[in-house]
Amino acid sequence: MRFSKLFGKTLRQAPAEAESISHQLLVRAGMIAQEAAGIYSYLPLGWRVLRKIENVIRDEMDKVGGQELMLPVLQPFELWQQSGRDIAFGKSLFTLTDRKDHMLALGPTHEEVITDLVHRYVQSYRELPLLLYQIQTKLRDEPRPRGGLLRVREFIMKDLYSFDADEAGLDESYRKMCQAYKNIYARLGLPALMIEADSGAIGGKDSHEFMVITEDGEDEVIHCSSCGYAANVEKAQSAKSLVSIHRSSESSQAKAKSMLPLEEIATPGTKTIEEVADFVGVPASQTLKAVFYFADGEFVFVIIRGDLEVNETKLRNALRCSDLRLATEIEVIGAGIVAGFASPIRMKRVKVVADDSITLGSNFIVGANKPGYHFRNANYPRDFQADLITDIALAKPGDSCPKCQGKLASARGIEVGHVFKLGTFISEKFEASFLDNDGKSRPITMGCYGIGLGRLLAAIVEKSHDANGIIWPLSVAPYQVYICPLSLDKPAVLPTAEEIYQALQREGIEVLFDDRDDSPGIKFNDADLLGIPLRLTLSPRTLQSQSVEAKWRAEKKARLLPLENLAPQVKRLLNHEASLNLEYHH
């Protein structure tokens, strides 16, 4: 490609709205252009990168036996009603009506369509397992697109669905897919961490996300440096026992003995946990905190140890509700609760959900549901009950690791892949079943596996750039070589560059030829901004010694290559680099 003919323009300054590094660099390099919030065009350079990423993914999917197909973007709305996910997706689902007033959804994902399809084709266990995938545009009306390509409303995604006869089969498909994902990230030069993830209120049992740790990421990852435990904060656990060894070895009888009689104490003007704890003279972990929610319209009293925070994702899952919001103070009062002195002990009957932390301690301070009063020595279950006791606490940096008691830390990450064990939830809704070898009908066990291509592209830029621009790994670079002739008006420069351009292309090398009559500064800066891996510079100076200068984008130093037989030399350099990368990753 001749630079002078390339559609797209490099910018010295990024648009003001570009905040994240990847957004700035991709726009400045002329790779993407914004159309509306969360809607982008890929310009020729960006599209070349995207197609390369796509081919790496396709290659790895095919290697594990995936079969590529193409499902429709327009989906009958009935399919979403059938799975019940029209409600779960809510407003994120783009819908429209056709000329006959028939409602259609623009596919945000394709479990419904593919399960409906598989249900019509698969009858026997002999046809399983099955791995079907597509690489296609997805549409989601995200409440808040952000960060350039990091979160958008229209994006290209590879989604694969696995269909197995049983859990064991699913486990095997899941394992294969995780390995394939790791291969993909390795080939793209992307350090991705596999972490435990939340699978949502109607998801299956296991779910993992692949995270690239970077400041511009929008997810929070909680991880332990001593044992490698890592999870999305939505899912992460932390050890809640404050004096773990002592307390876990304590018998329940000893605990019962240590319970003191419940006692009402005056705590005037103490509304917050800090005020109460200070007033009474105990740590926050010796108090109980009450928080109030509406879950699908039902008032819920949530109780948790005073030093912990509620993890709303966990709470939503525990309640199996789709809509969860904090109750307003007026609603709390309306439920007969004395705000600031709320108590599970002295109140009218409402649903109570407790964090399991309340079972780990004893003799807590808790509200008395009476203005200006708290109880001392509240103990579960002696003094109050709960409808549900489970882990609903938010893990925080500094907490103890649930696996090894090491210290947890927090980091920001970009989710570059998400895999789920769906189980039979969706196949049952669509009656996607098969006959096993005993002639019995059983639902197909499903898994789904997604990678967003644009986000992957952005993540690569986030992780691989310097002050001058992008540094593409060879595997996805829009071009492999950048030919940079200087002083075009001097004899031999342009004709020689032209010859090299032709010769490299004959070797099958992808070349961007900077044939513009511009100053060296402009050319070098653009070459750096675009991030083409190998730059070949020729000028009257290098031609004097019958050579060109070769420089890797990622390196400082350059070397001279003789003009004689240049193309095979460049080919060898590129092959060597490619093999180094593979070795490094495997």
Place this chain on the structure above:
RNA sequence: CGGGGCGUAGCGCAGCUGGUAGCGCGCAGCGUUCGGGACGCUGAGGUCGGAGGUUCAAGUCCUCUCGCCCCGACCA
């Protein structure tokens, strides 16, 4: 949906207490330059996001509206 910010030339911005729009980059032409964003001269490009209002007069003041960005809520 809550909070904050911003819409003036392709991009980055200036334009105060109202007086009829400017700078840098980029773009076009000519000339001089040519190893890390060179220089001179000439030139093209704007219904100041939109609608309504106040005023002799609105980019500037008022009302409404649309769009974009950030934080949060939300998020298979």
